[in-house]
Amino acid sequence: MIKLCDRLIAEIRRHAEGTYPHECCGLLVGRIEDGGRTRLVFETYPVENTFEEGERHHRMSIEPLDYARAERLYAKRGLGVVGNYHSHPDHPAVPSQFDLEHLAPWPTMSYVVVSVPGGKAADIRSWELEADRSRFREEEVIQVVVDGSEFGEQERTSDGNQK
Numbered sequence: 001m002i003k004l005c006d007r008l009i010a011e012i013r014r015h016a017e018g019t020y021p022h023e024c025c026g027l028l029v030g031r032i033e034d035g036g037r038t039r040l041v042f043e044t045y046p047v048e049n050t051f052e053e054g055e056r057h058h059r060m061s062i063e064p065l066d067y068a069r070a071e072r073l074y075a076k077r078g079l080g081v082v083g084n085y086h087s088h089p090d091h092p093a094v095p096s097q098f099d100l101e102h103l104a105p106w107p108t109m110s111y112v113v114v115s116v117p118g119g120k121a122a123d124i125r126s127w128e129l130e131a132d133r134s135r136f137r138e139e140e141v142i143q144v145v146v147d148g149s150e151f152g153e154q155e156r157t158s159d160g161n162q163k
Contacts, residue, residue, distance in 0.1 A: 002028075002039045002083065002110040002126045003142045011044045012114055013121035016087035020119040022056035025049050027070045028083035032108060039082040039110045045070045049086075059098065060086045083110030083126075091115060093123040095136045100129075107131050110139060 015024045025048075030041040051061040062084060070081050084103070088094075093115040095103075103111070107129045114124045127136040 001034075001037060001140045001142060002041060002112070003144050004028075004041045005144045008041055008044050009124060009143065011046075012085050012112065012124065015044070015046050016114045016116045016121045017119060019049070019087065020116050021089045023049055023051075023058065023060040023087050023089060025060040025062050025084065025086040027062070027067065027081050028085060028110060028112065029070060029074050029079050030082045031079060032082055036108050041082060041110075042077075042079055043074065044085070045073075045081075057089055058091075060103070062103075081109075083112060085112035085114065087114045087116045087121070089116045090118070093125040095127050100133075100136060107133065111136065112141075 012026070015026060018024070024046070026044050026046040028039065028041045029043040029045055030039060032038070033040055045066075047062055047066040049056050049060045050063050051059040067081055074080060086103070088096075093113040095111060095113055099111070099113075109129070111127045111129070112124060113127065115122045124141065126139050126141050128139045130137055
C-alpha cells in the first residue's frame with residue numbers, strides 16, 4: 001500500500017501534464033512502514049527524464065545520481081526514496097514490459113504510473129514488484145487528508161471512502 005496526500009498527487013499530475021507528450025519521472029520520498037508493506041510518502045522529487053530525446057514519448061530513465069541526491073537531501077529528516085513515478089502519455093497507467101525490465105530495481109518500492117491522454121492527467125495507479133521480480137502487482141493507493149501535521153489521522157481510499 002502507498003499513502004499520498006492530495007498535494008503530492010496534484011504535483012505528480014502537474015509534472016505529467018507539463019512534460020506531455022514526453023514521459024515525466026520523479027522519486028517518492030518518505031518512510032517504509034508495517035514491515036515493508038506500506039510506503040508513506042511525504043515529498044515528490046521530480047527529476048529529468050534522461051532517456052534519449054527521440055524516445056521520451058514512451059520511455060524514461062532516472063539517473064542513479066538522482067537517487068543518491070534525494071537520499072542525501074532527505075536523510076536528515078529520517079526519510080528516503082520509497083518509490084518512483086512516471087507518466088504514460090496517451091497510454092494506460094499500467095507498467096509496460098520495459099518498465100518491468102528496466103525501471104523497477106527493488107521489490108520494497110512503489111511504482112506510480114499516471115496516464116496522460118491528450119495532455120490531461122487521468123488515472124494514477126501504483127504497483128509493487130513481486131519478490132521474484134517476475135511481474136508487477138497493483139497496490140492500494142490511500143489518499144491521506146492532511147490536517148496540518150505531517151499526515152492527519154483521517155484517511156480515505158482512492159475511491160473517496162473513509163478508511
